[in-house]
Amino acid sequence: MQDDIDTKALAYVQRREGRCLAKVNTNSNTYIWACKKGHQWEVLYKNMKQNYRWCNICPNVPERTCRYIFEDLLNKKFLLQKPKFLESLHLDGYNEELGLAFEYSGNQHYQIVPFFHPQGQINLDAQIWRNWKKRALCYREEVILITIPYCTVDLETFIKIALHAFGYLPIPT
Structure with a gap:
């Protein structure tokens, strides 16, 4: 799983003490993310990064x-x-x-x-x-x-x- 995830996406999520659970499909950069408290959501990596987004909860x-x-x-x-x-x-x-x-x-x-x-x-x-x-x-x-x-x-x-x-x-x- 870790090999499939963009290294920039991994670094981004690790800085926030979270996890990248899965890539939604192979044709996009949409991932399922989890914060350190376990909240989960799905979003394009670039949208999250450009808008400085992390867990919405x-x-x-x-x-x-x-x-x-x-x-x-x-x-x-x-x-x-x-x-x-x-x-x-x-x-x-x-x-x-x-x-x-x-x-x-x-x-x-x-x-x-x-x-x-x-x-x-x-x-x-x-x-x-x-x-x-x-x-x-x-x-x-x-x-x-x-x-x-x-x-x-x-x-x-x-x-x-x-x-x-x-x-x-x-x-x-």
């Missing part, structure tokens, strides 16, 4: 957890959205009725991560600028944006405190 777990917490606490939907006022940027969760949004910021928002920042500091600076722009545009539109850093240990407590601070939840007695 793993990076979204904390974001989805945040979404569930917001939705449970406020009994409202918080969908991934690209509102027009954000000029092509997106929000991880947004409820227009409440004027409330959240962003889960992975470590790539704070430090150089080669997978996200192939050009190093230049890419990190661009990420920081996009974060600042998003916050400024939300402020201009009177949308409260709660940013949850990747180092947050207790997501529910962090979100509850933020919601209390902005008046979305009553202060517990």
Whole structure:
């Protein structure tokens, strides 16, 4: 099996601590991939490499957890959205009725991560600028944006405190 897999594809998957399970057919470069947590998917190697893609499930777990917490606490939907006022940027969760949004910021928002920042500091600076722009545009539109850093240990407590601070939840007695 290993001999059939393009060596570049193998190097790519090994850098991400995953596995290439199989080539879908001999006429394409479509492979079945598995991340280190066992999630599996099928995609062309070049599409994954060009778009810096890896597992579509793993990076979204904390974001989805945040979404569930917001939705449970406020009994409202918080969908991934690209509102027009954000000029092509997106929000991880947004409820227009409440004027409330959240962003889960992975470590790539704070430090150089080669997978996200192939050009190093230049890419990190661009990420920081996009974060600042998003916050400024939300402020201009009177949308409260709660940013949850990747180092947050207790997501529910962090979100509850933020919601209390902005008046979305009553202060517990």
